[in-house]
Amino acid sequence: MSLVISGTFSHDSLQGFAGIRLADRASSAFVARQGAQVLSWKAVDGKERLYLSPISGGRRAGDDAARLAAAIRGGSPVCFPQFSDRGPLLKHGFARALDWRHESASPSARFVLADDELTRQHWPHSFHAEIAVSLEADRLTIALHVRNTGESPWSFTGALHTYLAVDDILRTQVQGLENTRYQDATAGNVERVQQQALLAIDAEVDRVYLAPSKKLMLLEAGQPTLAVEQEGFEDTVVWNPGPEKCRALKDMPDEDWKRMLCIEAAQVARPVLLLPSQEWRGSQSMRLVRQATAG
Numbered sequence: 001m002s003l004v005i006s007g008t009f010s011h012d013s014l015q016g017f018a019g020i021r022l023a024d025r026a027s028s029a030f031v032a033r034q035g036a037q038v039l040s041w042k043a044v045d046g047k048e049r050l051y052l053s054p055i056s057g058g059r060r061a062g063d064d065a066a067r068l069a070a071a072i073r074g075g076s077p078v079c080f081p082q083f084s085d086r087g088p089l090l091k092h093g094f095a096r097a098l099d100w101r102h103e104s105a106s107p108s109a110r111f112v113l114a115d116d117e118l119t120r121q122h123w124p125h126s127f128h129a130e131i132a133v134s135l136e137a138d139r140l141t142i143a144l145h146v147r148n149t150g151e152s153p154w155s156f157t158g159a160l161h162t163y164l165a166v167d168d169i170l171r172t173q174v175q176g177l178e179n180t181r182y183q184d185a186t187a188g189n190v191e192r193v194q195q196q197a198l199l200a201i202d203a204e205v206d207r208v209y210l211a212p213s214k215k216l217m218l219l220e221a222g223q224p225t226l227a228v229e230q231e232g233f234e235d236t237v238v239w240n241p242g243p244e245k246c247r248a249l250k251d252m253p254d255e256d257w258k259r260m261l262c263i264e265a266a267q268v269a270r271p272v273l274l275l276p277s278q279e280w281r282g283s284q285s286m287r288l289v290r291q292a293t294a295g
């Protein structure tokens with residue numbers, strides 16, 4: 001078992017988004033209050049590992065905190081209580097559009113969201129959701145905990161919709177999805193099986209992998225750079241908008257599809273049903289793979 005480093009935390013902002021910065025001698029992360037969304041993670045090598053659009057929407061200082069904000073494009077949006085547009089609710093749910101309450105920062109930064117008048121207008125249920133972000137020298141873990149605090153059952157879908165920063169998408173591959181079934185959202189969610197050991201991306205990719213391996217590897221220029229693992233979530237989504245869809249996204253520069261890849265710990269195919277007082281946990285972690293140095 002590895003040790004969670006309890007470093008320092010401070011109130012800070014990034015690109016105008018208010019939040020909490022977690023820092024240790026060797027690594028740092030920034031979590032925005034909006035959506036309890038991790039927007040930055042630098043491990044021991046100091047390189048930014050999360051993509052954040054320089055022209056993102058979102059709630060900045062002075063904007064009305066009592067309302068739903070535009071989503072922040074990048075980092076790790078928390079999609080809850082609905083994944084994408086697979087249901088009647090707001091796309092990807094309301095959790096990413098609301099400010100969460102910061103609770104504590106040791107050993108992890110914890111943020112809480114519970115139902116209120118606004119959420120009940122969109123979804124008539126009582127819930128308590130918590131995001132815990134923990135930092136180790138070479139690992140970032142984001143954990144979602146959801147509890148039914150009401151008197152009737154409800155179900156949800158969702159995701160930790162992480163935007164990984166890559167140097168060049170055309171030299172990026174994902175390992176670990178061989179022989180895995182997926183729904184292809186670029187083709188009406190038709191089900192297919194991936195045959196290749198390595199997934200390469202040179203155009204739009206939008207896939208919900210069903211019960212894939214819990215451990216995937218990101219490769220850049222042929223080298224493993226990040227191990228991406230998940231617990232609790234049954235599915236994994238891989239998304240890149242490709243050049244045409246990226247041009248249509250007003251909150252992302254036209255060329256930035258080449259600089260990101262979403263690997264999302266997701267619960268899509270089978271909604272989670274929670275009876276009163278029942279709870280559910282899921283997490284995603286990214287671990288830096290350090291290259292052995294010669295000599």
Ligand SMILES: O=P(O)(O)OC[C@H]1O[C@H](O)[C@H](O)[C@@H](O)[C@@H]1O
Nearest residue numbers: 071084091092185206237239262
């Ligand atoms: O633009 P957004 O609402 O943030 O959604 C971004 C993307 O999220 C997921 O990965 C879905 O599978 C995609 O279909 C969607 O386009």
